Amino acid sequence: MTSPDGSVYSGAWRMNVRHGLGRKEYCNSDLYDGSWKEGLQEGHGSYSWTNGNRYIGNWKNGKMCGRGVMRWANGDLFDGFWSNGFRHGSGVYKYVDGCLYYGAWSHGLKDGKGVFYPAGSKHPSLKKWCRSLQHDDTGKFVLSRSSSINVEELRSLSTVTPSLSVKTSVTGTVSEPPPSDFTCHGPSSKSARSSGSGQREGQDKNRVVYEREYMQGVLIRETITSSVDRSHKIRPPNLPKQVKSRNFMTFLKGEHNYYLMLNLQLGIRYTVGKITPVPRREVRASDFGKKARTMVYFPRDGSNFTPPHKSIDFSWKDYCPMVFRNLRAMFKLDPADYMMSICGDDGLTEICSPGKSGSIFYLSHDDRFVIKTLKKSELEVLLKMLPKYYRHVGDHENTLITKFFGVHRIKLKLGKKVRFVVMGNMFCTELKIHRRYDLKGSTQGRITEKTKIQEKTTLKDLDLAYEFHMDKLLREALFKQIYLDCAFLESLHIIDYSLLLGVHFRAPGQLNDTLEPPNVMSDQESVSSVDVGMAQELSIPPKGLLLVTHEPNSVNTAPGPHIRGSTLRAFSVGEQEVDLILPGTARLRVQLGVNMPAQAHHKLDEDKEESATIELFEVYDVVVYMGIIDILQEYNAKKKVEHKCKSLRYDPMTISVTEPKVYSKRFVDFLQKVFPEEG
Incomplete structure (x- = not known):
């Protein structure tokens, strides 16, 4: 079929719409060859842009979604997972000059921990990495034998993943001619690596790699390590560590x-x-x-x-x-x-x-x-x-x-x-949880070995390197409920409970123009976005999350499994019920333990020996989520004996097992240090 705009489609149809395998040449010379469903690309397919970019992989509703490989015209290549047209999940990014980055992406931005290998450095075999990607819960890279895509062509494109298994099935979709900026968000090799790596050109690239951590595209932490030490430890950051059931x-x-x-x-x-x-x-x-x-x-x-x-x-x-x-x-x-x-x-x-x-x-x-x-x-x-x-x-x-x-x-x-x-699930939110903490208020054994820390590892009391400053009324409401809940657990002789704390950090990269704008934009929001945009140019985190008066018709108030009841009031807006406005996310309803804004102050550790780790910021705007978990342990005879035995070796106030009244007081006292009152 030749459309009036000059595009040509040849392939399968159903009910007068493209459905099945087909090939479409767009009027702007773009080309899609693959699977269609009800007029949109869905399944597996190959899309070539006029500017030289090319993608082979899975599609859904006309957008790249699932496992796929993109090669940009400048020679850069990404093999990993996509969602809604953006890199999203685990992946490997190979630069044209030979540099490699293993890590995770969120909505097209690097987000989480990863490892960067300079050109010429020794890196681990990519076969194991790509084999793991096929089992990632974000998608699968599966093709059908009915696909018109040449298998050898796919393998040549995915030079970074020679172990890629090709079974051939096509489930991708592309609708009408995509806009000129259609998912061509491949950063140039120079700009993508400029942060941190260019300062160390004189070092031995054959032995040095960089463990990096990003928040919404902004590099916040970097550690120099040896490629020999890291080569056997690399694993996709989005995959949970395998543990044995006991x-x-x-x-x-x-x-x-x-x-x-x-x-x-x-x-x-x-x-x-x-x-x-x-x-x-x-x-x-x-x-x-x-x-x-x-x-x-x-x-x-x-x-x-x-x-x-x-x-x-x-x-x-x-x-x-x-x-x-x-x-x-x-x-x-x-x-x-x-x-x-x-x-x-x-x-x-x-x-x-x-x-x-x-x-x-x-x-x-x-x-x-x-x-x-x-x-x-x-x-x-x-x-x-x-x-x-x-x-x-x-x-x-x-x-x-x-x-x-x-x-x-x-x-x-x-x-x-x-x-x-x-x-x-207390972390059921559209925001990414960058840090998870399980806080009990005890110190004995409450630290995580650095070698065991992954992106989604739940950290412990001694791992907490921040204190969180909140609005006066929000903090009052929080501790009023903590007192009530702890008194309830104490009356039942319950111990060993903890506060599960999730932290979403805000960074200038969140304002990247690839993200969709808020659904609701008031004059006050526009001013805030401009101020934060200026902060982005200065490479500093934006200060002060925006709290506005609660408007029930402007925010999604649909109850969820983690709902905490009423909307909270904030001192900073005249003791009125408030919503939180985040650039790129629109309004969020502020409730107890849900969508609570705060500012995280990094606590300096003078005894820190890891001088190779670079901390780029000391203060962050954050959104916190929390709840009290593990409330099913009674202070029974077994626990009393455990308390006596451990008290002979350690300070009784540092061990987790102690009598309910002491446990409750220590728990609250510790949280008051985590969420200190403003002076």
Whole structure:
């Protein structure tokens, strides 16, 4: 078909739209050859621009999405993951002069940790890296044999990834002629490496590499190390570190783990679907008792009550169904959304455990829910505390304590019992969490080995190198709730809980013109954007996140699993309810533990020996997320003995295990140092 604008398409059609394999030559001489779906590129395909840029990889809705390789006209090449037309996820960037950068990208900007190898330096084999990329959860690089793309041509383009497996399937899409700037965001070799590397030309490039850390495209930290030392340690930064399941979870490997996820989805779909039509009523004492549980058997071939399935036979037990039904309603969680999030076709993702419990964690596909396996002792504590927990979260809508949505048990055919709890993900946000901390207030053993730190590692108390300064009223609201929550946990003799803190750092690179502008732009926002743009030119972080009066119609107030109740008030805007405005992100509703603005002051460490590490900034604007987690450990006889034994070796105030009243006071005192009061 020849269009009036001169573009020519030859290929498959369906209902008068391009659908299937096809080739389109645009009027501006661009060329796409690959898979189409309902008029847009979707699947795998090759796109060549008139200016010499070329991309081969996956597409979705007319944009590059998934695994793909882009070679720019200047010779630079990127092999990694894309989203919505931008580099997003793990990848390898090879410069025309031979330099390599392994790292992560977010919306087209370097974001997170990576390693830069100067030209001529020894770098690890890229085969293992690219093999790991194929298993990244952000996409897969798979082609079908029906593709019209030449396999040898793809291999020649991806010179940086000789191990790239090509199975040939086409699922890419390109719509009408793309604009001239269509995803051609490849920085020149000179500009992309100018930050930091040009100052060390005199060093031996054969032995020196740079461990770098970026925030929204801005280089904030750089460490010089040896290529020999790093060559065996390189791994994609977005992939979780492989950990071995321990204790009673060791059998959950391979097939068993897969079956467990299927059983989990089947059981939750059955539970929620059965109780949702029942009229809601106030909970009674009997709803918390031992008889307040339902049991169902799920045979593989189905029964009068259960559907057939592809898993193994299992028994399902649902604890206190009416209580958790009311809790989900209390947290404004729609039953249909809950089921679709956990039981949808996209499945669950297993994530590594940040603690020593050996528990297995699953994350829903939309990041809204975390599912954690429980020990029998933890289940007993949860059921014992449930009546008081129900009253506490009902009385305090802003509570920081973990929100529980359901407790269940699966008994597999082999007799193994797996108990688990469904919780809200406190880091469910469109902003990237750059740092994660698990803070208890103790110091003994509360530090992470530097060799084990990855991009998404949850750090501990002694790893925290910042203190966070907040608006006066925001801080008051925070500690008022922390006091209430700690008093509640103390009354239940709970210890070993911690504050899970997530920090999103703001940097000038966030204002890169490749990002979309805010949906809502007031006059005050425009002034702020200009000021921040000037700060970007001066290479300093913008000072002062913008707080504006809360406007319900201007901000997305849809409740999520981490919702903390009411909108907070800020002293800086006359004690009114506030929203947070971020350039490139628009408005965010400020709630307790969610979207809270602060300023992070870097604490100088005079004893720091790593002189090769360069800290570029000392103060950052940040957005913090937090909640109190791990609230299922009682101060029982076992813990009392542990406290006595450890007190003989260490200072009793430095160990994690201590009696509830002392633990609560130490916890609050430590957080007051983390969030100090302005003088």
